Amino acid sequence: MINYSLEYDLKKDNLIVTVSNCQDLPKGLDSLDPYVVVSMMSEKDEAAGKTRGTKPKTSKTVRNSGNPVFNFSCVFPVKKKSELKEKIVVFEVFDWDYGIKHDMVARKVVHLRRLGEGLDEILGRTADFSKALRRGLPRDERGPGDICLSLYYAAKNMSLTVSIIECKGVFVAKGRSEEPDLETLPNTFVRLSLRHPQLKREQVKRSKQVSGTRNPYFNQQFVFEVGARDMLETCILRITLVHKTETLRLKRPVGSLELHAGADPDSLPLLHWRELLQTPNRAVARWHNLITPEAEERNRKIREKEEKRRLQELQEEAEAAAETAAPSGNR
Numbered sequence: 001m002i003n004y005s006l007e008y009d010l011k012k013d014n015l016i017v018t019v020s021n022c023q024d025l026p027k028g029l030d031s032l033d034p035y036v037v038v039s040m041m042s043e044k045d046e047a048a049g050k051t052r053g054t055k056p057k058t059s060k061t062v063r064n065s066g067n068p069v070f071n072f073s074c075v076f077p078v079k080k081k082s083e084l085k086e087k088i089v090v091f092e093v094f095d096w097d098y099g100i101k102h103d104m105v106a107r108k109v110v111h112l113r114r115l116g117e118g119l120d121e122i123l124g125r126t127a128d129f130s131k132a133l134r135r136g137l138p139r140d141e142r143g144p145g146d147i148c149l150s151l152y153y154a155a156k157n158m159s160l161t162v163s164i165i166e167c168k169g170v171f172v173a174k175g176r177s178e179e180p181d182l183e184t185l186p187n188t189f190v191r192l193s194l195r196h197p198q199l200k201r202e203q204v205k206r207s208k209q210v211s212g213t214r215n216p217y218f219n220q221q222f223v224f225e226v227g228a229r230d231m232l233e234t235c236i237l238r239i240t241l242v243h244k245t246e247t248l249r250l251k252r253p254v255g256s257l258e259l260h261a262g263a264d265p266d267s268l269p270l271l272h273w274r275e276l277l278q279t280p281n282r283a284v285a286r287w288h289n290l291i292t293p294e295a296e297e298r299n300r301k302i303r304e305k306e307e308k309r310r311l312q313e314l315q316e317e318a319e320a321a322a323e324t325a326a327p328s329g330n331r
Helices: 042-045 081-086 112-120 229-235 268-278 293-325
Strands: 004-010 014-022 034-042 069-075 087-095 104-109 129-131 146-154 160-168 188-195 203-206 217-225 234-244 251-260 285-291
Touching: 004 069, 004 112, 014 034, 014 087, 034 042, 034 069, 069 081, 069 203, 069 268, 081 087, 081 112, 081 160, 081 203, 081 268, 087 112, 104 129, 146 234, 146 268, 160 234, 160 285, 203 217, 229 268, 251 268, 268 285
Parallel strands: none
Antiparallel strands: 004 014, 004 129, 014 069, 034 087, 087 104, 146 160, 146 285, 160 217, 188 203, 188 234, 234 251
16 A cells, blocks of 8 residues: 655645655564655556656655655646646655665556546645555566666776676567567676766776577676866766677667766665765665667656756746846837
8 A cells, every 4th residue: 555645836836745654564563664656647657558657756765664664755847737638646665775676566657637627636745645566577577677786886996897797687678669579588788878078088898698588697897097086076077888689790789777966856766876976985785777779768758858958947037037128218
């Protein structure tokens, strides 16, 4: 059971989601270290096969509890209240474990359209809900996979050590589509690159290849020269999992992620990078979801569109302010 509330802020055009607590999580009584991930997507996203929104929000971890209290609030922009009925809120509860892939223990998908007339109850006010959770991952949740890596900044040597530990559940795409190939066992290696505006060239490294498995184990370390720790504030670390085909020996990107200080707010890459910055001389390991090249390109276009819209709004506000400030005789 998950207890949560919804409120649509009419002034700011935001949907406020608050997770109060969960009850009777399905994996044991007091053996869990749960945290909740909340995301929002559209019905079109769901129809396209997506199971989660592009900018998930992550709560703090509650230790040793099958009935965790989160009191976690997050905000999602919804430009018009008429668009609310097209939105879907996804709740995912994970079991945290250091250095191990975090298992999804429960999940709930809430279609706001199904609230019917109850949708009016969240306009400008808070409405509480209690819903049953479903166990684990959805059946169609496949790939491109997850990767476990560790980051370590050595203050004495002014270097960044990236340890590529392993990947889980790797699927390659079938042909040029995004549909996973359920028959081909990937032959994969990891390409790493570190970019910085002040560095003359990009530092690129590559792991060994592990063939014929969806769960490749690498356990390799790579050292990058970065200089003073402040340089990490503007560095971008890119990790790409690459599949080498059996026939033509083509190298095809399976999925990637970027870790840097400017990553999406509340995202795991940003959290991991912040932990690196805050804890020099200590290795920090985390699992990350890989993103397909197609999804990465879509996200890039969305960001560009949002940035263009934001700049347009700023320009309109500046023009309106200038018109207001102009003497009445010049209007």
